[in-house]
Amino acid sequence: MHQLAAQANYNLKDEIKAYWSARAETFDEQPGHEIFSDAERAAWHALIRRHLGTGDGRKALDLASGTGVVSHLLDDLGFSVTGLDWAEPMLERAKAKAKARGRSIRFLMGDAESTMEPDESYDVITNRHLVWTLVNPAAAFREWHRVLKPGGRLLIVDGDFVNPGVIARLAGRLATLLGRFGISDKRPAHGPGSALADTHRSILSRVYFSEGARADAVAALLRDAGFSQVRVDTNMRAIHRAQRKNFSLLKGLERATQHRYAICAVK
Template sequence: MQTAAALSNHDLRDEIKAYWSLRAETFDSQPGHEIFSEEERAAWHSLLRRHLGDGEGRQALDLACGTAVVSHLLDDLGFRVTGMDWAEPMLERARAKAKTRGRQIRFLMGDAENTMEADASYDVVTNRHLVWTLVDPLAAFREWHRVLKPGGKLLVVDGDFVNPGLVAKLAKRLAVMVSRFTGESSKPQNGPATGAMTETHQSILSRVYFSQGARAEAVADLLRQAGFSTVTIDTDMRAIHRTQKKNFSFLKGLERATQHRYAICAVK
């Protein structure tokens, strides 16, 4: 893991922004991003309720909201939601989706590491698959702590996508072998759509703070350094994975289910 000072360069952040702008076109068509069944939606609701409770009109900030998948889940539970993303193509799709579904979700273009929102303005801050992309996570965590009200909660949903476990490694090798015989692609079904995008993804991953993998304990330690208390790591993502595997091949579903994925809840 490299130091944040060595990684704080504007060019990398521009690359990350451009990459996710390009990914917007296919984001909602990929399993693991958009929700494909009511069973999966219920599993996500259960995770959110477990850590955040029902919304009851509380203010929630969904950072790096993308096409607003988590924003809609929070809206389902009764939160008043603001979705923030710095990729305009993602926000265009998020706004269109909310309009189609008749949802009153507020969307802002902004930087998750420097939101420019007021101090103590949110009861809840959420993000999914954002932390592994951060250039300076400690600064970002301090920013999220700042915008939360006293007693407010942060919920991080993320994973280590660099260091697969033994089962995941075997599943990936088997997937490659199967593809040779059947012609089925071994490329991750929720990953970049082209070889060039895959190369860009790997280049970015090699230069972010968590280039060696965003392990839950390392993330939790930085959250404590940022001032959060009662930091809870939840690795029970089985209900979500069970519903998602219907949209993956057996081997790819097995690989996904055995990755180090987690939710971390931290209190201000």
């Protein structure tokens, strides 16, 4: 009976948390997660400045902060940063990285859909590759609206990882085929055919954006949550160009042709 009760209490959000906890060990080894060049760092800085400006000590909440990659970018620009993540292994690495780099970033454990942070306590909120995993994005967006100060800005960086374009589909299939013959670059532990890849597919099939987190759908939910001046920015070329140096040719092509975007919105 106890085992049945435990299984009933282990829901989709628990699976998502466990998945990212498992990914923590190799997260910073993967291009597209950690930053491996000054050019990519500069491209990210430019994107953040374009939508949020410089920090000047303003308070930033980086949701699903992982190992702290975006938190460090915000810190670079002068924001006073709090990173929030619910995967303890991610937080351990984020704290160790900040300590090693001498950064005074605060990292907390918490749920991005229910932050438990005070009303109107942050000037900006950021997240990268979080929205596609949300179980209830409408509730999450209302929560983020609550936590922002009036005039505060939200910056989402995400994409549709379900519906790649023709070029991306062909590149992905060819990369997988070559990988089976040991021709392509080393395949990551979460790559096609791995247990983590199976878990990823299972999770993706059950989240709200199971058919793909298209920018227009995300923007509509933000407006429903009370945000205004919702702007979609698909100009990610500088970031993708810098990342390409650390990808195989096919992986770089696949990434550059995916529907990836930034969305900025104002409270």
